[in-house]
Amino acid sequence: MLRVAVVGSGPSGCYTAQSLVQLDNDVCVDVLDRLPCPYGLVRYGVAPDHEKIKSLQNNLRTVLEHERVRFLGGVRIGPDGVPGARLRELYHAVVYCVGAATDRHLGIPGEELPGSWSATEFVSWYSGHPDFPEHERNGAPDHDGFVAGANSAVVIGVGNVAVDVTRMLARGATELSPTDIPQGALTALAASRVTDVDMVGRRGPSQARFTTKELRELGSLPDTEVTVDARELELDPAYADPSGLPAPQRRNVEVLRGWAEAPPRAARHRIRLRFFLRPVELLAEAGRVGAVRFERTVPDGRGGVTGTGRYEDIAAQLVLRSVGYRGVPLEGLPFDAASGTVPHLGGRVLREGAVSPGEYVAGWIKRGPTGVIGTNRPCAKETVTSLLEDAAALARRELPGDPLTALRADGVEPVEWPGWQSIERAEAQLGASLGRGVVKLPDWQSLMNAVHGSAH
Numbered sequence: 464m465l466r467v468a469v470v471g472s473g474p475s476g477c478y479t480a481q482s483l484v485q486l487d488n489d490v491c492v493d494v495l496d497r498l499p500c501p502y503g504l505v506r507y508g509v510a511p512d513h514e515k516i517k518s519l520q521n522n523l524r525t526v527l528e529h530e531r532v533r534f535l536g537g538v539r540i541g542p543d544g545v546p547g548a549r550l551r552e553l554y555h556a557v558v559y560c561v562g563a564a565t566d567r568h569l570g571i572p573g574e575e576l577p578g579s580w581s582a583t584e585f586v587s588w589y590s591g592h593p594d595f596p597e598h599e600r601n602g603a604p605d606h607d608g609f610v611a612g613a614n615s616a617v618v619i620g621v622g623n624v625a626v627d628v629t630r631m632l633a634r635g636a637t638e639l640s641p642t643d644i645p646q647g648a649l650t651a652l653a654a655s656r657v658t659d660v661d662m663v664g665r666r667g668p669s670q671a672r673f674t675t676k677e678l679r680e681l682g683s684l685p686d687t688e689v690t691v692d693a694r695e696l697e698l699d700p701a702y703a704d705p706s707g708l709p710a711p712q713r714r715n716v717e718v719l720r721g722w723a724e725a726p727p728r729a730a731r732h733r734i735r736l737r738f739f740l741r742p743v744e745l746l747a748e749a750g751r752v753g754a755v756r757f758e759r760t761v762p763d764g765r766g767g768v769t770g771t772g773r774y775e776d777i778a779a780q781l782v783l784r785s786v787g788y789r790g791v792p793l794e795g796l797p798f799d800a801a802s803g804t805v806p807h808l809g810g811r812v813l814r815e816g817a818v819s820p821g822e823y824v825a826g827w828i829k830r831g832p833t834g835v836i837g838t839n840r841p842c843a844k845e846t847v848t849s850l851l852e853d854a855a856a857l858a859r860r861e862l863p864g865d866p867l868t869a870l871r872a873d874g875v876e877p878v879e880w881p882g883w884q885s886i887e888r889a890e891a892q893l894g895a896s897l898g899r900g901v902v903k904l905p906d907w908q909s910l911m912n913a914v915h916g917s918a919h
């Protein structure tokens with residue numbers, strides 16, 4: 464029996480485990496995660512109001528409940544946990560599916576001002592990620608730190624995460640209450656006075672990264688007006704004649720054209736989509752961010768933009784920098800800093816250009832933070848195909864026994880599937896006590912209390 468460790472239980476980890484057990488009856492898989500909860504970005508990245516995408520958890524659940532798959536949560540791989548080298552001793556093969564754990568930086572003055580956050584932090588907060596650094600105000604957790612004191616927000620970037628955070632800022636309690644959003648984030652967003660959100664791209668509408676379905680959804684938000692300035696759209700040469708654009712971009716441009724031509728109407732929330740503005744500085748006001756300074760850009764004819772030396776300040780007491788995720792190096796694994804990925808050949812990890820036996824990657828750490836959840840399926844399958852080609856050679860090495868026994872002997876106490884099920888029960892109970900559906904537990908203490916069966 465080939466024993467494989469999959470590090471990370473997000474979509475790429477689950478699809479890797481699924482392919483492994485589907486394609487080979489002689490494989491068993493441990494899916495390890497540093498959190499006690501599975502599903503990675505499906506649980507902690509997909510916005511709570513996207514319930515249909517979230518329901519993918521049900522598909523991933525069937526993978527983790529497969530008889531030859533074990534979920535081992537609460538196991539950190541790395542220097543402050545189980546070293547990667549130890550994992551390779553315990554398993555015939557290790558597949559790293561650790562995603563892209565951090566966010567890209569703008570590298571402009573004022574980026575660290577209070578009130579300026581990465582979209583990742585905001586997403587982690589409303590998703591109840593237990594690592595979200597809790598803010599203290601007068602010694603108490605400051606749950607409404609994001610929106611408190613803000614009436615306008617700027618979202619930098621025009622990808623799907625930018626659309627998610629913009630939409631969440633315009634959502635009210637009625638729409639969020641039926642979701643699994645943690646109670647603290649719900650209360651804060653319900654009390655939010657943010658009425659104006661500018662979502663700003665440095666290039667033109669035909670280069671925006673959002674998908675049309677997500678873009679259109681902004682136009683269907685209750686009591687929300689979406690505006691676009693036709694003069695900005697016209698700076699894009701493809702706006703006058705979009706027929707040469709690939710279909711997804713052409714559809715985006717048509718949605719934007721519709722908004723640019725729509726008559727103004729009164730609404731509580733205004734979302735403005737802005738283009739050809741590149742952020743150059745975050746400006747302070749009363750000790751926190753007060754505005755973002757942008758330089759007007761124009762197309763350079765090669766898909767990029769050049770600055771014009773003309774500037775525009777957009778007022779905002781909340782700035783969300785949504786400029787993409789980034790992979791982080793893993794102790795003991797090679798890493799290409801330029802792309803934020805692990806060098807590989809068909810999913811086989813490459814060390815100084817040579818295949819490293821028994822080490823594989825799948826998902827964002829393999830190909831970078833692009834694509835939708837389903838993109839991880841073929842990506843995982845490619846890696847698994849490589850691994851199974853190597854299986855005969857890998858299985859020749861004798862292992863010390865059941866890795867779980869060895870991990871326990873090393874002092875590691877994984878959260879197994881029943882532990883996760885206790886968390887699910889506690890979240891259902893919490894929701895019932897609040898008159899809501901399932902409500903996420905947003906901190907380590909309550910998650911671990913649930914695992915160990917104590918009251919939270």
Ligand code: NAP
Nearest residue numbers: 620621622623624625665666672785786787788832833834
């Ligand atoms: P993304 O799609 O890569 O978009 C990043 C945005 O940031 C782009 O508009 C980019 O502009 C901009 N940007 C980068 N550096 C910048 C800078 N220095 N100054 C100003 N703007 C800058 O990343 P993402 O939105 O984080 O999404 C990551 C992946 O998750 C994507 O594949 C996305 O589709 C997926 N996702 C999907 C969903 C969904 O399906 N509902 C939801 C969330 C995320 P340039 O193009 O000019 O570089």
